[in-house]
Amino acid sequence: MESDSFGKLKPMGFVSFIAVAIGLMLSSESLTLLGNSVGLAGPSFFIFLTVAALLHMITALSFGELLSSFPGPDGEARLMRMTLGPVFAIVFPIGGRVLFTICAATGILATAGYVFNETFLYWFPNLGFSFGLLGILVLINLVGPKFSEIAQIIFVSLVLVGLLFLSLVGLSGLERGPVTSVNANPTFLSITQTALLAPVLFLGYDLAGMTIAIKKLRSVDIAKAMVGGIFLVALIYYLWGVVSIGYVSLDKLADTTIPYTITAKAIMGQKGRILMGIVILSSTCAAVNALLMGVPKMIASMSVQGLLPSVLGAARDRAPIPLILLTIGTGAMMTLGMAGEPVLEVYIRAGMWLWLLNYGLIHLCVFSIGRSIPDKAKLIQIRSYRFFPIIAFAVLIVILLGLVWTDNEPILLIKTIFFIITGLSLYGLLWVRFNS
Template sequence: MTDNAQPGHPPGKLLQVLGVAFGLAVLVGNTIGMGILRTPGEIAAQVPSVPWFMGVWVAGALYALLGALTVSELVAMRPRSGGLYPLVRHGLGPYPGFVVGWSDWLSTSGSIAAVAIVLGEYAGPLVPALAGREKAIACTVVFGFGLLQWRGIRLGDLAQQATSLAKALALVGLALFALLLAKPQAPATVATTAPLLPPGLALVGAVIVAMQSAIYTYDGWTGPVYFSEELADPARDIPRTMIGGVLLVMTIYLLLNAAFLHVIPIREMAGDPFVAATAAARMFGPAGDTVLRIVMVLSLVASVNALVLMASRVPFAMSRDRLLPAILQRVNAGGTPVPALWASIALALGLILTNTFASVVAMLAFMFVANYAVTFATFFVMRRRQPQAPRPFRVPLYPLVPALALLGSLAFIAASLASDTRNSLYALLLVAVSWPVYRLFRRGPAAAQAHD
C-alpha cells in the first residue's frame, strides 16, 4: 500500500465516501462501552426510585441531543474532519483550536489503550491460553485495527458497521431476553440501611451527581464529526447521524436499564459496581459470566475500531492547518491519513506498555466537557460574526438550545472541579503549559489562516 494519493486525490485529501450508516455506527461504537454496564449502580445509589432513575437516563440523552443539535449547525456550515478542533480553530483562532485538538488526541489515544486493556481482561478467561496476557491482547487488537485501517477508509467503514451492529444486537438481545424470558426476581435480603430517595435540596444534589454519571455514559456523541468531510452529503448526513445516533443510544440504554430493573430491585442495584454481571448471573446462572464476557468483547471491539479511526483524524487536521508536523497530513490512496494513524497507534501502545493510560484518561476526562463548552461558545461567536452565512442546518429554538447546552457543560465543569479536583487541576495545568508546545509545532504565518 503506497502512501501516495490516487489520481484526482492530491496529498492531504480525504475520500468523500462515507454515509449515514457509518455515522450511526461510529457514534454507537464510540458511545456505548463499559459505562452502561457499570453506571446504573452509581445512579441507583443516588436516586433509588425507578421514575427518577429512568428520568436521569432520559435527561442525559437530552443533554447529548442539545449538544448534537448545536454542533450540527457548525459542522454543516463548514464540514472538516478532525472532531471539534476545526470548529473551534475556525471560530476562535489557532491557539484555542490547538488546545482542543491536542487534548482530544491525547485523551482519545488514552481511551484506545484503556478500552483495549479491558477487552484483554474480558477475552482472557474465554480462551484459557490467553489468561494473564491482557497487555499482549490489547496491543495485538490495537495494532490489528491499525493494519486494517491502513488499507483504507472503506475497510474501516465496513469494520465499524459490522462491529457496531454486532454490539447493538448483543446488547438489545440481552435486554429483550431479560424483559421477555427472565422471571422477575424477588428482592434478596436488603440491609436496613438500603438507600432512600433523599428529600428536598438533597434530592437536587443527588440528581446532579447522578447526571454526571449519565453524561459520561453518553459521551461519544461527537463521533461522526471526526469524519465530516468524508461523508457523502455532510450538510444532510451530520444532523441525521448525530440526532438519530443519540436517540438510538438512548433507546438501547433505556432498554438495558429496564431489563436490569426487571431482574434486580433498584434497592439492590444501588451501589452495585457491576450491575450487568449481577443481572447476567440471575438470568443465566453459572453461564452468566461467559455470556457477559462475550457481550463485552463484542462491545469493546467496536469501540476500539471507532476510537482508532477518530484519533487519526485529529493530528491530520492539525497538521493540515500547520499546527503539527507536515508529515501527519499525508493520505494514502485508500483515504487513510497514514502517519497520523500510526502516530495515534504508537501513542496508544506506549500508554498500554507503560500502564499510564488510566492516569491520562482520568486527567483529560475533564477536558472532554471543557471542549464541549468551548465549542458551544464558538457557536455563539459564529452566529454573531457571520449572521448571514449559509446554514444548511439551523439549530431549532435558538438561542435556547445552544444556551442550555453551554450552561449544562459549565455546570458539569464546576461539578468536576469539585468532585475530582486533582485531575481537573492537572488538566488545567496541561492547558497552561500547552503554549510552548503550540509555539514549537506551529509552522509559519500560514497557521493563522483556516484551511479551506
C-alpha cells in the same frame, strides 16, 4: 456554506456514520458507569439520562450547524480558529480527544483482556489478548476507511443485538423472575455526582464527523445520524437500566466493577455470562475502532490547517502517522501496567472533562457565527433556536464545575487539566509565533 449540490449519504454510509457516532458510548466503561449510576440513584437516574441525551442532541445539532458552514473533517478546526483563535483550536480538541483516546483505550482494552480470560480462555494472558486486539484494530484502519467502516458496523451490530436480546429476555422473565432491589440509601453528594456524570455516557458522536472522506455531504444528514445515534443508545440504556434494577439489587450494582456481567448472569445464567462476554469484546472493538477512525483524522486535518506539523497530515484519509503515534502511546501505557491504576482513571476523567469543554466551545462558536448567517441558510430555521447553543454552553460549564467539585480526587484532576492546558497553550503560542 452548504449548497444543493452536496451529496446525500447513501444508506450504507448513513449506517456506518451512526456506527462510528455511537461506538464509544457502547464501551465497557460506559456500561459500568451506567450500572453503577443506576445502582446509586435508582429509577431517578433515568431522569438524568433523559436530560443528558437532550443536551447532547442539541450539541449534535450545533455540530451539524458547524458542518453546514465548514464542511469536512477539518470543519471544527477551521471554525475554532476563526472564532477563538489558533491556540484555542489546538488546545481543546487535542487536549480532550488525544488524552482520552490513549488512556481510555488502555483501560477498555485491559477490560477486554480480563473478560476474555475469565469467560473464554482462562489460560490466555490478559495483556497478550489486549495487545493482539489493539494490533488487529490498527491493521483494520491501515487497510483503509471502507474496511474500518464495515468492521465498525459489525462490531456495533453485535453489541446492540446482544444487549437488546438480553434486555428483552430479562423483561419477559423467560429464565428467572426478577429480584427485589434493595435501596442503596445514596447521599446527596453521590446523587449529584451521578447526575453530573450522566452526560459522560454520550461522549463520542462527534467522531463520526471526522471520518467523512468527502467534503461535500449534507450537514442535515450528519446531524440526523448524530441525533439518531444518541436516541438509539439512550433507548438501549433505558432498557438495560430497567433490567438491571429488576434482576440485581441496587447496592450490588453501585459497588461492582462488572455490573453488566452480574446482570446478564442473573437473567440467563451461564449463557448470559457468555453472551455478555461477546458483547463486551465487541463493544471494545467498537469503542477503540471509533477512536482510531476519528481522532487520527482530526489530527491530520489540524495539520492541514497549519495547526500541527505538516508530517501529521500525510495521507489524510488514513492518517497513518497519527494512528501509529496513538497506538504507540496506548501500547506504552499498557506495557507500563497503567491499566487499573487509580491515576489512569484520573487521566481519563481529565480527558472527558476537556472533551465536554470542547463541546461547550463549539456551542459558543456556533452562537458567534450564527448572528452573521441568514436564518434561511441555517440548519435549523427556527428563530428562537439561536439561543439554544448559548444555553447549552452555560449548562455544560455548570456540569464541568460540578464534576470537579464532586470528583473523588479534585486536586489531582485540576492539576492534570491545568498541566495539559498549560502545556498545549505553550506549544500553541510558540507554534503560531514561529509559523505565522
